Amino acid sequence: MTSAPTAAPPNAPILDALLPILCCPRDQGALSPEPAESRDVRSATLLRCAICDAAYPVVRAIPRFVPTDDYAGNFSLEWTVHRKTQLDNETSRISEDTFRIKTGLTPDEVRGKLVLDVGCGMGRFADVIVKWGGRVIGIDLSLAVESAQSNLGGTGRFQALQASVFGLPFKTESFDIIYSLGVLHHTPDCKKAFMALPPLLKRGGHIAIWVYSSHTFPDCGVDEIRDGFIRRFTTRMNSRALHNLCRALCLIRPRWRAFWHMLLPGFVYHAIPRLHSYKSYDWRVLDTFDWYSPVYQSKHSYPEVCDWFREAGLCDVRPLRFEVAVRGHKAAGGA
Ligand SMILES: C[S@@+](CC[C@H](N)C(=O)[O-])C[C@H]1O[C@@H](n2cnc3c(N)ncnc32)[C@H](O)[C@@H]1O
Numbered sequence: 001m002t003s004a005p006t007a008a009p010p011n012a013p014i015l016d017a018l019l020p021i022l023c024c025p026r027d028q029g030a031l032s033p034e035p036a037e038s039r040d041v042r043s044a045t046l047l048r049c050a051i052c053d054a055a056y057p058v059v060r061a062i063p064r065f066v067p068t069d070d071y072a073g074n075f076s077l078e079w080t081v082h083r084k085t086q087l088d089n090e091t092s093r094i095s096e097d098t099f100r101i102k103t104g105l106t107p108d109e110v111r112g113k114l115v116l117d118v119g120c121g122m123g124r125f126a127d128v129i130v131k132w133g134g135r136v137i138g139i140d141l142s143l144a145v146e147s148a149q150s151n152l153g154g155t156g157r158f159q160a161l162q163a164s165v166f167g168l169p170f171k172t173e174s175f176d177i178i179y180s181l182g183v184l185h186h187t188p189d190c191k192k193a194f195m196a197l198p199p200l201l202k203r204g205g206h207i208a209i210w211v212y213s214s215h216t217f218p219d220c221g222v223d224e225i226r227d228g229f230i231r232r233f234t235t236r237m238n239s240r241a242l243h244n245l246c247r248a249l250c251l252i253r254p255r256w257r258a259f260w261h262m263l264l265p266g267f268v269y270h271a272i273p274r275l276h277s278y279k280s281y282d283w284r285v286l287d288t289f290d291w292y293s294p295v296y297q298s299k300h301s302y303p304e305v306c307d308w309f310r311e312a313g314l315c316d317v318r319p320l321r322f323e324v325a326v327r328g329h330k331a332a333g334g335a
């Protein structure tokens, strides 16, 4: 096992914390910024592995550990168009409230901590960490990293990396806190994606995830079967065309709810839901696109997810109130 990296002081800028914990995803080799006079990863043009000589480019101040956005092109579009839609502002704290409910984490637990956001999207939850006084590294497979970096890079407490959860460029036991909200069920193998995370957690650290619920959305439910059929087409559509379709659908008035529910249950749930009527038009378009566009979409139960946590050697495994959110803890003395 790689020894724990030397910690940067808790209030140092994020770039001081990043280089000591970065490594080559293929062989865990140390990475050096080139050209040699670069002061940090943002000003480098590439990062080179000391073992295999692989070169990872740094483009627009973001290190890239994957050559493309692979199956996540829909998310590249989603988070480019909706770069700010879900960011908290003076009048809204929906992301902060959602973060509390889905992770159980509090500002006291986060302050001064080094945090990994797995599948950060445009950074709505990383923004909460920054405001709570933590420092956060956000990874994402898609071009969402461009939006996240532009939203939060200027804080000095956030850095985005384009990488896949299946090839993370970090040394073991690097982070105080790891969370992943709404991401792992959009990968080809949700459990395998989760299992990549606990080794990166420091002893005594906390981890929280939220995945789609098979309690709320059972695969055998009539609505799910109908939406599963529709998704066979929408996941193959050009992302821009599907997004335009969602924009048109979201103009529909709620009084036709029953009719639309019969045709497109996921649309009614996400675009004109009874409980979320406070959501703006853009937010409803985003949620509808987010339901019908992802290539992978799996659902999971509390017992299943809690078992993953225990199998990974985590303790204090706690199902949270929001289905299916679970948090756990890595014992200070090991498993
Ligand atoms: C529904 S979005 C959630 C984004 C963010 N967590 C949020 O809640 O706003 C799912 C994200 O997972 C990312 N993703 C999918 N597969 C991934 C993978 N293998 N590695 C890293 N990120 C991935 C997508 O690019 C997308 O940004």
Ligand SMILES: [Zn+2]
Residues within 6 Å of the ligand: 024, 025, 026, 027, 028, 029, 049, 050, 051, 052, 053, 054
């Ligand atoms: Zn290497």
